[in-house]
Structure formats: structure tokens, C-alpha cells
Amino acid sequence: MEHKKIEIFNNSQIADTRIYTVSELNFSVKKDLESNFSNVWVEGEVSNCYFHNKRNIYFDLKDQHSKIKVVMFYENNRKLPYEIEDGQHLLINGYVSVYEKRGEYQIIALDAKPVGKGSLLLAFEQLKAKLENKGYFEPSRKRKIPILPKTIGIITSMGGAVLHDMISVLSRRYENFHLIVRNVNVQGITSSIEVCDAINDLCQYGIDVIIIARGGGSLEDLWAFNTEMIAEKIFNCSIPVISAIGHETDFTISDFVADLRAATPSIAAEVVILNKSEAIEKIKELVRKMQIHVNAKLMIGKKELAFLIKRRIFKKPETIGLALWQEFDSLNSKLKENMKALMDKAGKELAKQFKQINKKYIYDKINLNKLMAGNLYARLLECFKNSLNVKRNKAGLILKDLQKNSPLLTIERGYALVLNEKSNKSIRNIKEVEIGQNIKVILQDGILLSKILSKINKKLGLELQDGN
Amino acid sequence: MEIEKLSFEDALLKLEAIVKELEDESISLETSIDKFELGVRLSSHCLKKLNEAERKIEELTRTEDGKLITKELKLED
Numbered sequence: 001m002e003h004k005k006i007e008i009f010n011n012s013q014i015a016d017t018r019i020y021t022v023s024e025l026n027f028s029v030k031k032d033l034e035s036n037f038s039n040v041w042v043e044g045e046v047s048n049c050y051f052h053n054k055r056n057i058y059f060d061l062k063d064q065h066s067k068i069k070v071v072m073f074y075e076n077n078r079k080l081p082y083e084i085e086d087g088q089h090l091l092i093n094g095y096v097s098v099y100e101k102r103g104e105y106q107i108i109a110l111d112a113k114p115v116g117k118g119s120l121l122l123a124f125e126q127l128k129a130k131l132e133n134k135g136y137f138e139p140s141r142k143r144k145i146p147i148l149p150k151t152i153g154i155i156t157s158m159g160g161a162v163l164h165d166m167i168s169v170l171s172r173r174y175e176n177f178h179l180i181v182r183n184v185n186v187q188g189i190t191s192s193i194e195v196c197d198a199i200n201d202l203c204q205y206g207i208d209v210i211i212i213a214r215g216g217g218s219l220e221d222l223w224a225f226n227t228e229m230i231a232e233k234i235f236n237c238s239i240p241v242i243s244a245i246g247h248e249t250d251f252t253i254s255d256f257v258a259d260l261r262a263a264t265p266s267i268a269a270e271v272v273i274l275n276k277s278e279a280i281e282k283i284k285e286l287v288r289k290m291q292i293h294v295n296a297k298l299m300i301g302k303k304e305l306a307f308l309i310k311r312r313i314f315k316k317p318e319t320i321g322l323a324l325w326q327e328f329d330s331l332n333s334k335l336k337e338n339m340k341a342l343m344d345k346a347g348k349e350l351a352k353q354f355k356q357i358n359k360k361y362i363y364d365k366i367n368l369n370k371l372m373a374g375n376l377y378a379r380l381l382e383c384f385k386n387s388l389n390v391k392r393n394k395a396g397l398i399l400k401d402l403q404k405n406s407p408l409l410t411i412e413r414g415y416a417l418v419l420n421e422k423s424n425k426s427i428r429n430i431k432e433v434e435i436g437q438n439i440k441v442i443l444q445d446g447i448l449l450s451k452i453l454s455k456i457n458k459k460l461g462l463e464l465q466d467g468n
Numbered sequence: 469m470e471i472e473k474l475s476f477e478d479a480l481l482k483l484e485a486i487v488k489e490l491e492d493e494s495i496s497l498e499t500s501i502d503k504f505e506l507g508v509r510l511s512s513h514c515l516k517k518l519n520e521a522e523r524k525i526e527e528l529t530r531t532e533d534g535k536l537i538t539k540e541l542k543l544e545d
Contacts, residue, residue: 290503
């Protein structure tokens with residue numbers, strides 16, 4: 001480059017001074033800086049950070065006394081797992097250069113490492129905070145895990161012991177489970193995409209719950225489960241997802257987004273399906289409770305009945321009348337039929353089912369058989385007997401109603417009123433009439449004039465209804 | 469209520485609700501017998517559901533033309 005030489009001072013010492021244009025000077029400085037500071041490491045705090053077009057990032061790096069401008073172009077900052085933000089303490093690697101347009105000197109950053117913690121941890125924290133803000137971890141949006149899923153999907157690597165361990169746990173809890181396994185790489189750059197595809201495929205195939213499982217590892221090893229891609233996929237999944245990544249102390253983004261986090265894959269197998277023998281025990285317990293309550297109610301009915309029987313009306317059964325006894329009988333046999341059918345059916349059905357379970361999977365043989373076949377059935381029969389008495393009680397109440405009604409209403413029910421032909425007084429016992437005497441029998445639609453043919457002296461009592 | 473169509477969970481929930489209702493001393497004997505019968509049917513349905521599934525372990529893959537297929541998975545012990 002040719003430089004102009006102008007004499008502006010008389011002083012000969014500087015007569016030879018070279019005069020730059022601004023551009024020339026900036027260019028020269030830039031060249032000097034770039035060759036002298038071609039590979040620097042500088043540590044400081046980020047401030048005034050902003051992205052240009054979401055690509056290049058500009059910020060100041062400062063310490064207590066000084067600051068310097070930094071630019072990191074897209075090709076380099078896109079490689080960072082985390083995002084640069086104000087307040088971060090970074091160690092920058094790059095070279096010093098000049099932005100000639102403004103004559104500002106700056107560092108062109110090629111890499112930036114968080115000081116004090118790893119880049120991945122920082123990235124993890126940032127994504128976690130971002131998703132949390134978006135409401136991805138809200139308990140209210142979590143789908144319910146079914147307690148008895150028909151089909152369980154597991155996304156894992158079939159290479160490790162994880163699947164084997166999970167199957168042993170499942171076999172112990174619920175022998176007849178249905179599992180659909182999808183084999184994926186749980187580590188490496190394709191891992192995230194593979195897991196997302198697996199979620200898609202399982203949803204499409206149609207299952208009830210998905211478990212994403214992986215054994216323990218470092219933060220780097222588990223990185224596939226800390227991506228935004230996985231978070232979005234789990235969040236938008238139509239099926240409940242259980243995340244079981246690493247050991248108890250490992251937390252991943254997928255754990256937070258999933259509907260349930262299991263501390264380990266084996267624990268996921270524990271929570272994904274109910275324990276069959278426990279479930280059976282629970283049902284047995286509920287049936288037992290029902291029996292107790294119904295029995296208690298029957299006992300109360302029985303007591304009420306006993307009270308009623310002591311009353312006059314039951315002490316003098318002749319006042320009840322045949323029709324009512326018939327109603328008793330009809331009620332009794334109807335109840336007997338119904339209750340017997342119900343109890344028989346219930347008892348047999350349950351006994352059969354408990355037995356089936358018994359044959360297939362040997363759990364607690366003695367208890368299972370005892371419950372339905374013996375114990376329950378005997379108690380059900382007891383229930384039936386008791387309830388019979390209670391129906392009698394009900395009939396007693398009907399009787400009370402009858403008494404309130406007029407004799408004419410009684411006649412309408414099919415009773416007859418027998419009167420002395422002359423006095424029109426009601427005849428209450430056979431001693432009041434003589435053989436050959438005329439009597440009036442009053443029915444609902446008229447009167448029958450009748451003659452006494454004979455008298456049979458029989459004490460009316462409870463036996464009478466036996467003949468009917 | 470069509471018990472046959474209930475899921476295990478729903479049937480179990482209803483069964484638990486019935487037990488609760490039976491605890492109420494003010495309901496009539498008739499009602500409690502009805503509820504008892506329903507409860508027996510529900511518990512029977514629950515047991516049926518528990519035995520419904522068949523033990524199966526399958527692997528899900530995609531064929532080259534993009535079809536989803538499952539094949540039985542043999543695991544070495």
C-alpha cells in the first residue's frame with residue numbers, strides 16, 4: 001500500500017510521518033491484533049447480551065474494572081448445548097479483532113465454557129427452567145396412569161439388563177402381562193430421535209402406557225433424555241408416559257415432563273401395573289365388608305320383627321285373616337326364590353373365579369378357596385334366612401294399614417262379613433249360630449242369604465294357613 | 469349400568485362406593501340387598517378383568533415399507 005507523505009510541521013523529525021486514512025488504520029490495527037492475539041482465553045461475566053437475527057450473539061465480557069466486546073457467530077454458538085445469558089461467568093476462547101466499521105475492538109469467540117459448572121449442566125438447567133415456564137411440568141396436566149393396563153409399551157435398549165430386570169418385576173406382580181418392547185439406542189447422537197420415533201410408533205400401534213427406560217450413566221450418557229425434542233414429544237403424547245432413566249439420583253428432562261417419574265426401570269415395572277394378589281385381596285376385603293353391612297341391616301330387621309311379634313296382632317293371629325297369611329306365604333316364597341337365586345349365583349360365580357385364578361397361578365390356595373366356597377356362601381344363606389324374617393316384618397306393617405281401613409275396603413279385598421239375619425249383628429264365632437239358622441254373607445257386590453249346614457269346632461290358629 | 473363394559477378401575481371404584489353406601493345405616497334393606505347384588509357382580513367383573521390378559525412379550529418394529537409389526541420376543545434367561 002502506498003502511503004501519502006505530507007509535511008505539516010517544520011520539525012524534520014516528524015516530517016516523514018505517515019498519514020493513514022481511518023480505514024487504513026483500523027485495518028492495520030486489526031491485522032496486528034489478530035496476529036498477536038490469535039488464540040486467547042479470557043474469563044469474565046456476560047452482560048448486555050443479545051442475539052442478532054437469532055443467530056450471531058453479541059455481549060460484553062467484564063470484570064470489576066474493565067470490559068471487552070465479544071461476538072460469537074452462529075456457526076460456533078450453535079454448537080453450545082446451552083444458551084449464553086447475562087450474568088453467566090464464562091471462559092471464552094477466540095482471537096482479538098477489530099470491527100473496522102466502528103473501529104471497535106472485540107473478541108471473536110470460537111468457544112465458551114461456563115466457569116464453575118459444565119456446559120451440559122447449564123444447558124439442562126436452562127431447558128428445565130424454560131419448560132417449567134411453559135407449564136410442561138404442571139401436575140395438573142399429567143395424565144393418569146391406568147392401574148391395570150392391557151398392553152404396556154417399553155422403550156429401551158434390549159442390549160442391557162434393564163429389560164430383563166423389568167420383566168422379572170412384572171412377572172412377580174402380574175403374571176399375565178402383555179408387553180410391547182421397542183428397541184432403541186439409549187445413548188449417542190441418534191438416541192433422542194430414535195426415542196421420539198418409538199413414542200410415535202407405540203402410540204400408533206395402540207397401547208395403554210409407555211415406559212421409557214435406561215440404566216444409570218453420566219450426564220453425558222443420559223443426554224438423549226435431556227433434549228427439547230424429547231420434552232415436546234412426551235408432552236404431546238396421547239398415551240401416559242413413565243420416565244425411568246438412570247439411578248435414583250439421576251434426573252432428566254424426560255422425568256419432569258413425563259406423567260410419572262420412576263427412580264429406576266425396576267421401579268417403573270413396579271408402578272406400571274397393580275399387584276395381582278394384592279388386588280384379589282382387596283376385592284375379597286370389599287366383598288367381606290359388603291356382607292358385614294348387609295348382615296348388620298338384617299339383624300336390625302330381625303329385632304324390629306321380634307318387637308312386632310310381641311304386639312297383640314301377632315298374638316291373636318286369627319285377626320290377621322287368611323288373605324294376609326297368604327300374602328306372607330307368597331312373599332316368603334318369592335323372597336326365597338329371589339334370594340336363593342341371587343346368593344347361589346353370586347356364590348358360585350365368585351367361587352369359580354377365585355378357583356380359576358388359583359389354578360392358573362398358585363397364590364394363596366387355602367385363603368382363596370375358603371373365602372367363596374365356604375365362608376361366603378354360608379353367610380349368604382344366613383343373610384337369606386334373616387331377610388325372610390324381615391319380609392314378615394313388612395307384612396306386619398301392611399296389616400296395620402288394613403286395620404285403619406273401613407270394613408268395606410276389607411270386603412273389597414275378598415273378605416266377607418257374616419251377619420245374623422235378624423239382628424244384623426256380626427257373627428264372630430260359631431257359638432253365635434245354630435245349625436239350620438239363616439245368615440247374611442255380605443260381599444263387595446251383594447248379599448248371600450245362607451243357611452248353616454254344620455259347625456266344625458276347630459281352634460283357629462297358625463296351623464290354619466298350613467292347609468291353604 | 470353395563471358392568472361388562474366397565475374398566476377394572478371403574479368397576480373397583482364403583483365397588484368401593486357401594487361398600488361406602490352400605491355403611492349408611494339409613495338405607496333400606498331392599499336397597500342394600502340391591503346394592504349387595506350389584507357389588508357381587510362388580511367384584512366378579514373385577515376378577516374377570518384380572519384374568520383376561522394373556523402373558524405375551526413382543527417386539528415392535530417397522531418394516532422397510534413403513535409397516536408396524538410385532539413379533540414374539542424370546543429372552544434369554
